[in-house]
Each structure stands twice: as C-alpha cells, then as structure tokens.
C-alpha cells in the first residue's frame with residue numbers, strides 16, 4: 613500500500629482525523645449516514661416531483677450513496693457522493709479538497725437533474741440514431757469527461773453545471789440539455805432565443821420526453837455500482853487515490869491547453 617503523504621490530512625481536527633483510518637462502510641454506519649433520513653432525501657423527493665411535472669411520469673431513478681457523482685452505465689440510478697450524507701464528512705471533504713461538489717441545495721439539485729438525464733438515457737435505452745448523432749455529435753472512443761478544453765464563447769451548448777460541462781462529451785451534453793429542459797420555471801425558449809443549435813437540442817430532448825414520458829422505463833434492473841455502504845477502503849485511502857487521480861487529470865488538462 614502506498615504510504616500516506618504527510619500533511620494532507622493535517623488540517624483536520626483530531627476527531628475527524630481519527631475517522632480517516634476507518635473503512636468508509638463503517639464510518640457511514642457509525643455516523644448513521646447511510647439511512648434514508650440523510651439530508652439528501654428531500655432533494656431526491658424534489659427531483660421526482662420535477663421529473664413528474666416535466667412529463668416524465670414513471671422514471672424514479674434509484675438514488676444511493678456512492679464514491680462520487682455518477683449514473684451507473686445502462687442503469688436508471690444516481691450515485692451521490694457519500695460525503696454529502698453527513699456534516700462531518702462534508703467538513704473532511706472541504707478541508708482535504710477545498711470544495712464540496714453539490715454542497716449547497718442549489719448545486720445538489722442541479723447535479724441531480726443532470727444525473728437524471730443519464731438515468732433517462734439509460735432507463736429508456738435512448739438510441740444513438742442519426743438524429744441523436746446529428747444533434748449531439750459522435751462520441752469519442754474514450755469516455756473521459758474530466759479532461760476537455762471548453763470554448764467559453766460557444767453558442768452551441770446549454771449552460772447548467774459549471775465549467776461549460778456540456779462541452780465535455782456528447783453524453784454530458786445530452787444530460788445537461790435534459791437538466792435544463794426539466795428545470796422548473798426556466799423559460800429556455802427565451803433564454804436561448806436565437807441560438808438554433810441549443811434550441812434544436814432542447815426540442816429534441818423534449819420530443820424524447822413526450823415519446824417516453826408516460827411509459828415505464830425499459831431498463832428496471834438496478835445495480836448499485838460503488839455502493840458506499842460496501843466500500844471497504846479507509847477514508848484515507850479513498851482521498852489518497854482521489855487526489856492522485858485528480859492531479860493526473862489536471863496534468864492531462866494542462867497538456868491539452870498547451871498543445
């Protein structure tokens with residue numbers, strides 16, 4: 613096992629530092645953070661209402677605690693990072709990484725809408741037919757939305773998550789467009805007026821919602837990939853691996869900018 617780099621966790625108060633050597637599954641159990649009473653629940657209920665009001669009557673993505681934000685491939689489910697389930701874990705996340713993705717109610721709701729877009733895609737097995745490819749583009753062979761070079765002047769993408777995330781990959785563009793389409797009270801026709809590429813994407817997503825909205829999802833088997841309640845690595849190991857991975861993406865990103 614890799615030796616812990618000194619200093620990474622030194623900013624943590626003693627009580628939190630002690631948790632770092634425990635397994636994630638045990639920490640969640642100990643903090644009572646894996647139960648349905650956790651602070652994410654009300655946001656999930658809210659998402660279900662938003663989906664229903666947007667015309668998606670039968671899709672209720674299975675939301676569970678995972679190791680990060682994602683929707684498991686092919687499955688109508690949403691993994692929410694486990695650190696959002698308890699204030700102690702949120703504090704650790706902030707002190708170790710300097711940010712908390714989804715740490716405010718507004719950010720949490722935006723991320724849930726985005727992941728609901730992937731869940732819709734997976735649940736209804738949306739075909740990558742000619743119209744899909746003409747609208748969102750052809751997917752590159754490697755799925756790595758963490759490394760991309762956005763064009764901040766682009767008029768072809770919705771803006772929903774930070775950093776022009778819709779530009780990171782056609783599948784992310786789809787999820788971002790879906791998120792905008794189901795955002796309550798958002799008059800996207802006006803917001804994106806005159807931007808035909810964006811309106812084309814939104815109208816396409818809307819047509820998919822109309823087509824599938826009153827059907828039950830075709831994919832109903834749920835597999836909870838990276839279920840945090842089963843993660844046996846320690847918190848320290850988790851952050852060690854994550855920081856190393858994010859530093860690698862950062863280097864790839866820098867090379868992309870320099871190229």
Ligand SMILES: [Zn+2]
Nearest residue numbers: 726730784787
């Ligand atoms: Zn995504």
